[in-house]
Amino acid sequence: MTTIAKIALGKEGPLVSKLGLGCMRMSPVWGSKAKDEAESIATIQAALDNGINFLNTGDFYGSGHNELLVGKAIKGRRNDAFISVKFGGLVDNGRFLGLDLRPTSIRNFINYSLVRLGIDTIDLYQPCRLDNSVPIGDVIGTVADLIKEGKVRYLGVSEITADQLRKANSIYPVSALEIGYSLAERSIENDLLPTARELGIGVVAFANTAEGLLTGELQAPLAANDYRNHFSRFQGEHLKNNLAKVEVLKTMAKEKGYTPAQLAIAWVNRQGEQFMPLVSMSKRSRLPENRDAMAITFTPEETNILNTHFAPGAITGGTYLQR
Numbered sequence: 001m002t003t004i005a006k007i008a009l010g011k012e013g014p015l016v017s018k019l020g021l022g023c024m025r026m027s028p029v030w031g032s033k034a035k036d037e038a039e040s041i042a043t044i045q046a047a048l049d050n051g052i053n054f055l056n057t058g059d060f061y062g063s064g065h066n067e068l069l070v071g072k073a074i075k076g077r078r079n080d081a082f083i084s085v086k087f088g089g090l091v092d093n094g095r096f097l098g099l100d101l102r103p104t105s106i107r108n109f110i111n112y113s114l115v116r117l118g119i120d121t122i123d124l125y126q127p128c129r130l131d132n133s134v135p136i137g138d139v140i141g142t143v144a145d146l147i148k149e150g151k152v153r154y155l156g157v158s159e160i161t162a163d164q165l166r167k168a169n170s171i172y173p174v175s176a177l178e179i180g181y182s183l184a185e186r187s188i189e190n191d192l193l194p195t196a197r198e199l200g201i202g203v204v205a206f207a208n209t210a211e212g213l214l215t216g217e218l219q220a221p222l223a224a225n226d227y228r229n230h231f232s233r234f235q236g237e238h239l240k241n242n243l244a245k246v247e248v249l250k251t252m253a254k255e256k257g258y259t260p261a262q263l264a265i266a267w268v269n270r271q272g273e274q275f276m277p278l279v280s281m282s283k284r285s286r287l288p289e290n291r292d293a294m295a296i297t298f299t300p301e302e303t304n305i306l307n308t309h310f311a312p313g314a315i316t317g318g319t320y321l322q323r
């Protein structure tokens with residue numbers, strides 16, 4: 001059984017598991033239904049039992065449903081978990097409406113989050129995005145105030161630019177950058193990742209499987225009711241091109257005795273000590289596979305094959321991560 005290592009997140013250094021559990025897909029998001037609640041709770045608890053203490057949620061995931069679920073799972077074992085929460089997203093029946101990053105709203109949001117989670121302090125608190133509606137200093141400054149007041153322990157950011165990361169970090173030390181990153185999505189390698197490395201900020205990398213593309217299990221065309229049909233990456237020629245690319249990953253996975261999803265997670269993990277793969281798992285049966293992915297290493301030749309074959313831009317078509 002693979003033991004999950006602990007890493008220090010950013011210069012502030014809270015110790016967290018090097019593999020994070022993404023809880024988003026346990027709740028109704030993007031038109032999906034809530035997953036089986038008992039199994040979701042059992043998955044969170046099994047993750048904690050297996051040394052995966054980093055739990056990721058957002059106050060808008062299922063309009064509070066996700067935080068309530070995480071709250072139930074950690075009841076009686078608060079100290080086993082490191083709770084990361086995003087705020088600022090406005091949704092209506094799973095549809096993203098925009099952002100509300102006003103300081104008064106943040107102060108309102110956090111109190112609801114604490115009640116839903118059943119805790120006194122959120123370990124890592126971050127705006128889900130930044131925009132120009134509120135000065136960045138006001139958003140980060142509000143979280144810094146919440147840290148002083150004891151409602152938050154550490155500051156995080158999500159899906160921002162290198163300039164925004166630098167600015168945020170100059171206002172208050174940023175512990176973690178939550179960002180979509182995978183073999184299929186490497187556009188942040190030019191400026192954002194070097195900036196995070198330079199500033200010593202932890203990289204909490206989500207969408208390692210690129211919404212399932214890198215699992216090798218997708219087949220064209222997708223089912224008519226699949227939310228991914230909205231994105232050009234999963235349509236027509238793009239999907240054909242992308243599935244052909246994934247064949248190389250499937251072949252390497254077979255040769256190494258792993259699944260393509262495991263290699264996709266392992267590639268993110270091997271980007272460095274400060275990288276945490278943040279992986280969605282809604283059932284316990286996913287845990288052993290993804291936990292074991294953390295032990296996978298690549299030879300220089302294998303790394304070269306993956307980096308060349310999945311060079312930035314090789315996977316075509318857009319997703320919800322429009323950069």
Ligand SMILES: NC(=O)c1ccc[n+]([C@@H]2O[C@H](COP(=O)([O-])OP(=O)(O)OC[C@H]3O[C@@H](n4cnc5c(N)ncnc54)[C@H](OP(=O)(O)O)[C@@H]3O)[C@@H](O)[C@H]2O)c1
Pocket residue numbers: 021022023024025026056057086128158159178179206207208209210211212215261262278279280281282283286289290
């Ligand atoms: N900051 C942001 O903007 C942002 C955006 C999106 C997500 N997130 C966070 O990041 C987390 C992960 O993101 P994600 O859900 O987009 O990506 P992901 O981890 O790649 O998960 C995508 C899908 O892959 C499935 N999966 C997991 N392990 C697998 C395996 N070994 N083989 C086959 N399929 C596997 C999951 O299924 P099951 O759920 O059925 O187990 C999930 O439906 C989320 O839970 C959320 O907390 C953050």
